Amino acid sequence: xxxxxxxxxxxxxxxxxxxxxxxxxxxxxxxxxxxxxxxxxxxxxxxxxxxxxxxxxxxxxxxxxxxxxxxxxxxxxxxxxxxxxxxxxxxxxxxxxxxxxxxxxxxxxxxxxxxxxxxxxxxxxxxxxxxxxxxxxxxxxxxxxxxxxxxxxxxxxxxxxxxxxxxxxxxxxxxxxxxxxxxxxxxxxxxxxxxxxxxxxxxxxxxxxxxxxxxxxxxxxxxxxxxxxxxxxxxxxxxxx
Numbered sequence: 703x704x705x706x707x708x709x710x711x712x713x714x715x716x717x718x719x720x721x722x723x724x725x726x727x728x729x730x731x732x733x734x735x736x737x738x739x740x741x742x743x744x745x746x747x748x749x750x751x752x753x754x755x756x757x758x759x760x761x762x763x764x765x766x767x768x769x770x771x772x773x774x775x776x777x778x779x780x781x782x783x784x785x786x787x788x789x790x791x792x793x794x795x796x797x798x799x800x801x802x803x804x805x806x807x808x809x810x811x812x813x814x815x816x817x818x819x820x821x822x823x824x825x826x827x828x829x830x831x832x833x834x835x836x837x838x839x840x841x842x843x844x845x846x847x848x849x850x851x852x853x854x855x856x857x858x859x860x861x862x863x864x865x866x867x868x869x870x871x872x873x874x875x876x877x878x879x880x881x882x883x884x885x886x887x888x889x890x891x892x893x894x895x896x897x898x899x900x901x902x903x904x905x906x907x908x909x910x911x912x913x914x915x916x917x918x919x920x921x922x923x924x925x926x927x928x929x930x931x932x933x934x935x936x937x938x939x940x941x942x943x
Contacts, residue, residue, distance in 0.1 A: 705754050707772040708762075711741035715761030715852070717939075739763050739852040746770030750930050763852040812838030814872060814935040816898055824943040827882040827889075833898065835872035843867040843906035844898065844935075846878045847928075851893035851939065855924030857881075858909035865913035867906050882942050889942045898936045905929030 712728045714735035723729055731737055739761035745753040748770055762771065818832040819825065831846060838844065845867045846859040860866060861879040868878045880896055883889030901909075908929045916922050928934075 705745065705747065706774075707746045707770050708742040708760075709744050709774050710771065711743055711759075713741045715739040715741055736761070742771055749927060752930075760854075761852050762854070766852075766854075768854065812836060812842065812872070812900070814838055814844060814876070814898055814900065816896070816936055816938060819896070819938055819940060821938050821940070823938075823940050825882065825894075825940045826943060828879045829882065829940075831878045831880055831896070833876050833878075835869075835874065835876055838869075838872040838900060840871035841902065842871060842900045843903065844869050844872055844876060844900055845906070845909055846880050847897040847899060847909075848880045848882055849895050849897075849924065850883065850889075851895060853924075855926055856897070856928060857922065857924040858913055860910075860913055865910050865917065867910070882940070892942050894940055894942060896938045896940060897934055899928065899932050899934050901929050901932045905932055 714730050714737040716722070716729065716735050721732065729735060741759050742762050743759045744756050745758055812835065814833060814835040816831055816833045818830070835844070847856045848859055849856050859878060859880045860868075868876050882894045882896075883892060905928075908925065912925050
C-alpha cells in the first residue's frame with residue numbers, strides 16, 4: 703500500500719499507538735482520537751523514497767482533496783506458488799549472510815530542542831521561540847517550520863534579513879520567531895505544529911529560496927514536503943489563542 707497515492711484509512715487520528723485495537727477493528731474517538739482528521743498511509747508519488755512504507759502515516763482533515771491522496775482497490779487472488787506448495791519448501795535470503803553488516807543513511811549529529819514552549823500550550827502569533835542545542839556541527843542548518851494540524855504543507859520561518867536559517871551549526875542556545883496562521887478570527891483555537899529541524903545546505907537553500915519568493919509574490923503556500931535528509935529534532939503541537 704505504498705507509493706502512487708496516500709491511502710485514506712478509516713481510523714481517526716491518534717498521536718501514538720497507545721490503546722490501539724489489536725483485533726483489526728477501526729480505531730475511532732477512543733483514547734483521544736481526533737475524527738476531524740483521518741489517517742493516511744504509504745506516501746504518494748511525489749514523496750521521498752524513504753517514506754514509501756505502510757508504517758509511515760499522517761493525519762489529514764477529511765475535507766481535503768488533493769492530487770496525491772486517494773483510495774486503493776484490492777482483490778485477493780490465490781498465490782499459485784502457495785497452492786502448489788508441498789509444505790516442505792524452505793525460503794532463504796541470497797543477498798545477505800547471517801550477522802552481515804549493512805549500510806544505511808546517517809542521521810545528522812547533535813541535539814536541539816525548544817525550551818520556551820510545551821506541547822498543547824496556548825500561543826500568540828508571532829511567537830518568540832528559544833531553545834538549546836548541543837554539538838550540532840557546522841553544515842547542519844537549524845530551521846523552524848510551522849503548519850496547521852492536518853495540513854500537508856510546511857511553512858519555513860525566519861527572522862533573518864536574508865530569509866536564512868536560525869543557525870549553521872549550534873552548541874549553546876538559539877532564538878527564532880514563528881508565525882501561526884494569517885487570520886485571527888479563523889485561527890483562534892486552531893492547532894498548529896511547530897517543528898525544529900536540521901538539514902544540509904541543499905535543504906536549507908530550498909527553504910530560503912521559498913521564503914525569498916514568498917516575500918516577492920506575497921504568496922505563502924509553504925513547501926509540500928521536507929527536503930531529503932531533514933532530521934526532525936522536535937515537534938510540538940500548540941493552540942492559537
